Amino acid sequence: MAPALRHLASRSAPSRAAGRRRAVLAALVAASAAATLTGCFGDTVDEGFGDGGDFVDDGCTSVVVATSSEKVNMLDALADAFKESPQHEGLDECATIHPINVSSGDATRFLTAGGDWPDADQRRWPTMWSPASTVWTDRVAAAASASLVGEPESFTHTPVVFGMPETMARALGWPNAEIGITDLEKLCQDPDGWGSVGKSLWGAFKISKTNPNTSTTGLSAILMQSYEASGKTADLTTDDVAAAADFSRVFEECVIHYGDTTGKVLSTLYDDTQNGASGSGYVSAIALEETSLLNYNQGNPDSHTVQPGEELTPPKEKLVAIYPSGGSMWSDNPITVLGASWVTDVQREAGEAFAQFLQTEPAQQILPDYGFRPLDGSVALGDLFTEAYGVDPAGPAVTLPKPEVAVVSAAIDQWTQIRKPSSVLELIDISGSMDEGIGDGRSRLDGAIEGAQSTLGHFRSSDEVGVWAFTTGVTSAVGDGIVVLRDVTPLASDREAVDSALDDLRFAEREGTPLYDAIAIAYDEMSARAEPGRINAIVVLSDGQDTDSSISLDSLLARIGQSQGEGGDAAPVRIFPIAYGEGADTTALRRIADATGGQWFDASDAAKIDLVFASVINNF
Known part of the structure; x- marks a missing residue:
């Protein structure tokens, strides 16, 4: 059993139960965080949270830590250890640490927007914040105020790497050869793709990256590209970023699609390899944190909270970490007590005690069990940090420092202009069941229309958008x-004309649900016009099961899955279904997504459709 799993198995039953409750809460907070992408803080963020779950009063000071998803498991264990520490004993009253999942980018938006935390239940308002990188705390300090983010201090770190299937990495000379971002860029640019290194059956070289507006990994990747293009390993400037535009544009051209989290991409790769051949035509390299790669190789691609008795199955082929020869950014994982008006003096004192505990040797010894590197060099990394799990404990050889805030902003602004263009068809179910209410005065169709309308601001004027x-x-x-x-x-x-066209759906005739026929027609249309230099995609929203198609599900899957074999297609069309409402056929929609290398999204709570649309749109 891997160290992380041994550690989880040793925890008490009450702690495991707390972990389950925290996992539920984390998912809900993450969903509410997506609301910022639509520009709406709204009152809907408290729906579905139940009666408070893990926030039941236990007689101790409650200290909520808003943290990036990959650290929830680890902070849960650190919270338990804190209860037994001298730092906790020094408090006037006991304190309970509650980690909740809020992405680094979304928490940045919450804090810079001003006002209260967007959650109706004040028990979940954070005392502390632990984003994946001080890049985010710097942005809040610059955009809002330095006092709001307090004094962030890193307590662990993990490098940003490129994860590659081992067979593909060996074709590039891993583990002996140095591999840089320039090498990957050349594979992107070469029309022969993998054929340029004698592997023509593998087709085009394909990269997956996350959206830098919400993801630390995505942000680090675009900064690493600018460092590589400039030839620098320090002192990156805004002029360097501007000069790197052409280099980065080529690199973006082989992105299969952007995602809101690496976990979703890794889950798609995992399912593809486990349920099909040992290899995959889905992706060649994924920009991710080393800790996410370690989780993947243990059989936990989405880094979820491992439940008692849960057995993880390692992938048929592990990912190996490519530490770019030009250097890697590190996610330095700070933690800080917020200078927000809602943080009490007692909470502040408890939060400061917890932050101090994280720097101690007992806390640092817990970190490697969860795939994070301790700051204390005397702490052994352990069995996870070995080639058996795809990593090199000595890597990376070069560390790229965090640039100034203005440089980070310039890189994000540049990405908005050079990111891979999109060609997206939104396919919306308007069958009779869409008239059903969703509990807030709107029908399902109202929610679908408003969700689709909210995405339009994301697209550039040059991006292609269709609505059927x-x-x-x-x-x-x-x-x-x-x-x-x-x-x-x-x-x-x-944009206004599209808004108006979507509004017209409210008056359309609504009868049966020819789901499979509609997808087949849309797929043929998009395949005929697909181009290699674009993200070609179909977003399908359906609230029910197919009732009226002439084509069967199996025939549809055979038709749309042809481009997902070894080597794939130079211009694949990926389908992103949204299972809308409790009646949606989630099994069928998941299989449709898997067949094309897309992702499916769960909107079984129809009231959250606008939030789900925001998550989907991060892929384009």
């Missing part, structure tokens, strides 16, 4: 069962 709707009893030039509200064309200045 489907139900029985209608017809159009593209086929029966389809209403074309907007052809897939550059958005340009048509």
Whole structure:
């Protein structure tokens, strides 16, 4: 059993139960965090949280830590250890640490927006914040106030690497050869792709990265690209970022799609390899943190909270860490007591005690069990940090320092302009069941329309956006069962026109659900116009099961899955289904996503559709 699993197995039953409750809470807070992408803090963020769960009064001071998802498990264990520490004993009253999952980028938006934390239950307002990198605390300090983020201090770190399937890495000379971002960029640029190194069957070289607006890994990756293009290992400037535009644009061209988390990409890769051949045409390299790679190789691709009795199955082929020869950024994982108005003096004192505990040897010894590197060099890394789990304890050879805030902002702004262009068709179910209410005065269709409208601000004018709707009893030039509200064309200045077209759906006739037929027609349309230099995608929203298609699910899967074999397709069309409402056929929608290398999203709570749309749109 791997060290992380041994550590989890040794925890008491009450602590495991707390972990389960925290996992539920974490998912809900993460969903509420997505609301910032739609520009809405709203009152809906408290829906579905139940009666407080783990926040039941235990007689101790409650200290909530808003943290990036990969650290929830570890902070849970550190919270237990804190109770037995001298730092805790020195408090006037006991304190209970509650880690909750809020992405680093979303927490940054919450804090810079001003006002209260966007959660109706004040028990969940954070006393402390632990983003993945001080890049985020610096941005809040610059955009809001330095006093709001207090005095952040790192307590652990993990490098940003490129994870590659071992077979592919060996084709590039791993583990003996030095591999840099320039080497990956050349593979992206070469029309022969993998053929340029004698592996033509593998097709194009494909990279997965996360959205830098919400993800530390995505942000670090674009900064590493600028460092590589400049030839520097320190003192990166805004001029360096500007000069790196062409280099980074080429690198972005081989991105398969952007994601909101690496966990979703890793889960797709894991399912692809476990359920199919030992290799995968899905992706060649993934920008991720070393700790996420370690979780993947243990059989936990989404870094979820491991439950009592849960057995993890390692992947058929592990990922190995490529530490770029030009250097790696590190996620330095600070923790700080917030200078927010809602933090009490007692909470502040307890938070400061917990932060002090994290620097001690007993706390540092816990970190490697969860795939994080301790700051204390005297602490052994342990069995996880070995080639058996795909990592090199001596890597990376070069550390790239965090640039100034202005340089980080310039890199994000540049990415917005050079990121891979999108061609997206939104396919919306308007069958009769969409008239059902979702409990807030809106129908399911109202929620779907507003969710789709909220995504339009994400797209550039040069991105292509189309909107179709489907139900029985209608017809159009593209086929029966389809209403074309907007052809897939550059958005340009048509945002208001698209808004209006979506509003028209409220008056459409609504009958049966030809789900599979609609997807087949949409897939044929998008495949015919797909280009290698774009993210070609279909977003499908359906609240029910197929009732009226002429094509079967198996026939549909055979039709849309042809490009996912070894080597894949130079211009694949990926499908991103949203399972909308409790009646949605989640099994079918998941299989449709898997067949094309897309991802499916759960909106079984229909009231959260706008939040789910925000998460989906991070992929484009």
